[in-house]
Amino acid sequence: MRLSIILPTYNMEKYLPRCLNSLLEQDIPKRDYEIIIVNDESKDNTLQIAKEYQRKYDNIVICDKENGGAGAARNSGLKMAKGKYIHFVDPDDYIARNVYGTLLHFAEEKELDIAAFIFTKTKRTDWFETNTNIEELNIDGAPVITGTEYIANNNYRNTVWWYLIDRKFIENTGLSFIEGRWMEDSILTPQLFMKAQRMARLPLDVYRYMITPNSAMTSKEPEHYHKLISDIENATFVFDGILKQIPENDSVSKKCKSRIKTRQQSFVFFLLVRLMKSRLPIQYIPEKLEGFKKINAYPLNNFVGKDFNGLGYRILTKIFNKEKLMYPFMHFFRGLYRPATKLIG
Incomplete structure (x- = not known):
């Protein structure tokens, strides 16, 4: 299996269908990737929606667990993952249509520990087309460097959805998300990068970061x-x-x-x-x-x-x-x- 997509979900009934639909509209066979939905003891219809999709699609897996926060949910999904590469996706965001095939080819061709890409902030709920002309992408032109070099020369992103990770690589580092606290990916990202020997960024528009009110980082409760x-x-x-x-x-x-x-x-x-x-x-x-x-x-x-x-x-x-x-x-x-x-x- 080439890819495991991990979705930590808590009370995401409003957004989960859009996210799942975007993950299912990709240019790789369903047998080549899995979508692991980690239900973090949601109080709404998140789990029911996940089960409805699971009945329709064989590549959807559900992990139903006690509430432990995003870090614990991501760690649980990682333990279940079978893909060569891991992508952590937030379920209130979504993915551009037909981009995973190119991104995976890039990561596999260059044997990357970490493959970064382009994302776009948006309030649009229906923007599924990539901004990138995939046919004109120069995969060979993206230099492979160490993660330390990447941090040294780039204003990197803390967010874990901004890159793919080789599953064996992250397992071998022994690193995982802190549990019970926010800022879990802000901490893991530089730790991972500094252990990566092969990292590159593909100028491919992949991810739609949704600007939503009352998100985890903007809530005023x-x-x-x-x-x-x-x-x-x-x-x-x-x-x-x-x-x-x-x-x-x-x-x-x-x-x-x-x-x-x-x-x-x-x-x-x-x-x-x-x-x-x-x-x-x-x-x-x-x-x-x-x-x-x-x-x-x-x-x-x-x-x-x-x-x-x-x-x-x-x-x-x-x-x-x-x-x-x-x-x-x-x-x-x-x-x-x-x-x-x-x-x-």
């Missing part, structure tokens, strides 16, 4: 918002361990380490933005900053640069880097902005 802040903080400290594993014995490693450091500080930046929009007590923040100082994640001296260089980033970074300015600014902002969360404690 108080309990979720507080947990997301906690999980971003956790990811910041996990990245300290990742950074310590990167040698500085050549220019590529140094550039890779610098970009990972930027990503770590981006977590702190966006955590402070979320704290600014919350109603968590301002005095709650200095303790967190002290922890970040110990691992050189704060002040944000490595944040603004090639990857984050907009005017808003630069202004807020200057404010956040001066604590005497940041706290009154947050108070002022909260007076103008309707807080996203309720005061706790």
Whole structure:
């Protein structure tokens, strides 16, 4: 089997049919790939919809498990997978029509550990045609490099749906998604890349990333918002361990380490933005900053640069880097902005 597509699903009845239809409209035989739907104890009709599709299509597999979050669901799907390559897909997104054949040929022809591609953000629910003229794609022209080189020279994406992974490769690394926390793919992605010896990106428009309200990363529900802040903080400290594993014995490693450091500080930046929009007590923040100082994640001296260089980033970074300015600014902002969360404690 050439491909295993893993869908972690929780209360996805509204989106699952569209996603599955897109996965079934591909240019490879059904026997060559499987769709593993991991139902994470959904409370709506997600499981029933999955079973309806399974009755119609032999290449659909269902894993029905107790709720454990996206990381646990993806790990469960990975354990069941039989394909040479793995693709993790979020069920509220979808795939362009007839693209997997070209993408798999690319990955197999170059014997890649990781194959990246193009994605498009959209609000359209019916955009199934790829933007790429597949007949004009130059597969041979895509250079194969190490994952460390890729990080060093590219503003890579944290999201795990942005690439295919060789199943044996990920199994041999011993890596898996953290469970019970958000930011699970933000942590796994650089860890995987730095172990990849053969990685390449094909300029093929494959993935439709749906901009949807109340998604996991945009929800303003108080309990979720507080947990997301906690999980971003956790990811910041996990990245300290990742950074310590990167040698500085050549220019590529140094550039890779610098970009990972930027990503770590981006977590702190966006955590402070979320704290600014919350109603968590301002005095709650200095303790967190002290922890970040110990691992050189704060002040944000490595944040603004090639990857984050907009005017808003630069202004807020200057404010956040001066604590005497940041706290009154947050108070002022909260007076103008309707807080996203309720005061706790």
